Amino acid sequence: MSIQVKDASIFYGDFKAVEDVSMSIKPKSVTAFIGPSGCGKSTFLRTLNRMHEVIPGAYVEGKIQIAGQDIYGPNVDPVAVRRKVGMVFQRPNPFPTMSIYDNVLAGNKLNSKRIKKSEADSIVEKALRGANLWNEVKDRLGKPGMGLSGGQQQRLCIARAIAVQPEVLLMDEPCSALDPISTAAIEDLIHELKSDYTIVIVTHNMQQAARVSDDTGFFNLKAAGQPGHLVEFNPTKQMFTKPDNPDTEAYISGRFG
Amino acid sequence: MTVAADPGADPGVDPKSDLSGRGSVGDVVFRGLAVAAASLILVALAAVFIFLGIEGIPGFNVDAQHYAGQGSFLGLVVPLLFATMYAAVLALIIAVPFSVAIALFISHYAPRRVAVPVAYVIDLLAAVPSVVFGLWGAVALGPYLVPAHAWLAEHLGWLPFFDGQPSGNGRTLFTASIVLAVMILPIITSICREVFAQTPRLHEEAALALGATRWEMVRYAVFPYARSGMVSAVMLGLGRALGETMAIAMIASPKVVISLFIVGTQNPQTIAAHIAQGYKESTPDRLSVLIATGLVLFAFTFLVNAFARWIVARGRAK
């Protein structure tokens, strides 16, 4: 599923957080958003599955299309959008009352969908294998998800997200709370997931963006208090070797931010 | 920089029907239930005022004989209100030093393995029903305190509180305010305990690092930080004491009177106790007088609680 964004601006009440973003995200690729703190990259990511609506008073102007369909059109149910566009968060957040098995099936369980035991088993195994976690947890599926290590919890959250079979996976700094070894495991996983999902990842870590992504978007603020905007959107290779914009080069070479 | 939309990437999915809102019926219904419940609280409180008003307002002005021998509503409610305040303040005077000391004991003085059970014991005190306290005060504590009543009247008789013939059975406001103090002690203690425990560790360690003893640390680091919390704890205790009925109704033998004398057989009667003791009288006029005094009590406790909240809000704003 490709994602088309045209002139999107994001507001919190009167405050304009992000201004005039346009981009085109290729299907089954990894797109990274980089930029200094507070530049609106996470905010923008959350508009791609309408998660920003959780905050009262937040709204979007402009057009965001997924697979040709405007996700802010009339009659569009944000719940249905989120089922197509999954999300992984900064901190691992498995449901504390559920076992590993139930966490993976949470999308179905919380929606009270009845599924056969055999079918449920196969969904769980497929999702956990997809998240490179199966071998580590297959003997303790009934144990609470909170008992896993941080990196395992994050992969459990990825398994939970892919178990509802989305087409797009949004990742909001998925490794920022993890140690280097767990981070490497998640990065490997992103490479593998790319063959099935369109992935958009926000990261603070430029090396990570360079390692995992095909395209990169650089967000920046003109000044403190001003809305964030998209400075440059290009293939990652080009971005890190000869960027179009001098600001991008300054950021990537570590001269600010 | 632009890639054309590629519908071919999603075979077998009709995008139009895919994202459209199925049923947010559940959301609408559930939200409606939540709003209804919240609004019901609005309605309930409005109802409290309306029904108490309808039944009580006539009580402000009925035939003079219904005012328990006081002739008019003011003649009745002023002594009652005085007594309500008086009993509550007496209870506070007894309870506050103990509450603060016990809260300190739990938060700063006792070793942890003592502090936890102590906190539990104090909570247990809060769980005892007021009628049981009343029974204990009337049957056990009161008679036990008879010698104390006599001693106070004899040796401290020059104070207006003890100037008169002491009670022979201990069923006095003196006993009642001790029981009332025991009843409000847990609430004051638990709030003080919380605010003491919230003192930033850094402040405390800074004081200790300056060579302060434990008491100096408490005095210069804990108390200043906890002041507004302590005041609101005391006000909440006062609010509780004002509305408490049974302890006083069961313990003190009453008279509608403004008097400071607390160890005799005729003790100033509080609003709540007056209502409880008059509930059997079924003439409509008498009942509306009682309801009217109830309205006064409600308004008064509301003011006290509002004042407590205001102090808390001011303390937070700082």
Added chain:
Amino acid sequence: MSNIDLSNEETTLSHATLPRGAQWLVGVAAIALGGLALVLGMGIVGAVVIGVLAFLIGYPLWALLVENRRSATDKLITGLVWTAFGIAVIPLIWLVYMVVARGASVISPEFLTYSMRSVTGDEQGGLYHALMGTLIVTGIAALISIPIGIMTAIYLIEYGKGNRLAKAITFLVDVMTGIPSIVAGLFAFALFTLLVGPGTRFGFGGGVALSLLMIPTVVRSTEEMLKLVPDDLREAAYALGVPKWRTITRMVLPTAIGGIVTGVVLAISRVIGETAPLLVASGFNPNMNSNAFDDSPMMTVPVFIFTQLSEATAKGVSYAWGGALVLFVLVMVLNLIARIVGTIFAPKTGR
């Protein structure tokens, strides 16, 4: 004293200190002095008072002589804090002892299964009618308060964050918390006087009065518990394509259920012992009445205790103690349940 006084003597690190175990030494001396007072016939209370005073004065005094004024103040306060705790425990122990000792001698199968119908003089009566009444009235209060309280808390935390209705409701819940219990009773009485007829006292009225006291407690505790559920988890559920109401009912509530149940049980234990509102709203009745909607008074245990005490007879007082024991056991059982539930549902980490 506005500053911490660092006097000269403190500039050296070591100075005269009390010997180790000094407090025990003083303690033994104080107990000895108390014992002496007891021997001299001052009575147990006098002896304890003398012993405590001896410790409170002797220990700081010694510190004052050997160490310095600051250390003496510190020791005096420490002693006072411990003494305050000791004094506060006395009424609790005394009360529990009285309730158990006096109550146990009254409790019998007859006491628990008889009512007070036509009981005169020394005939055996009981509180069966009051016990049933308490269960019915409290049950009604719980049935009204729990759904309203929990749904209101859900509104405040999940839907109304910061909006005007939510602010108004929060304020009103605060006001409700401060309603004197007897006023709640008067309200129910006034309400049913207008709806049913003058002087109406019945079980349902008592239930309404108690629910007015119970709702704010339920709202408060549920609110606290819902606040403890991290927003991360709500977002995780939304991101899986779960509608808000299912997120609340299937994820948020189950996560918070332990605390909510604990809060509800504690709220019940608080209202089950309320007397004043029931005195006014459901009245008193020596007979069994199991119909809360029948226009006749319904007896409850707290009111039973109060009326038995007002009889001012030896039998009445002992029945009052019996009622107090029954009520005390009810409240303690509820508190115990609340604790157990709290432990069972404590978040599992699986480690």
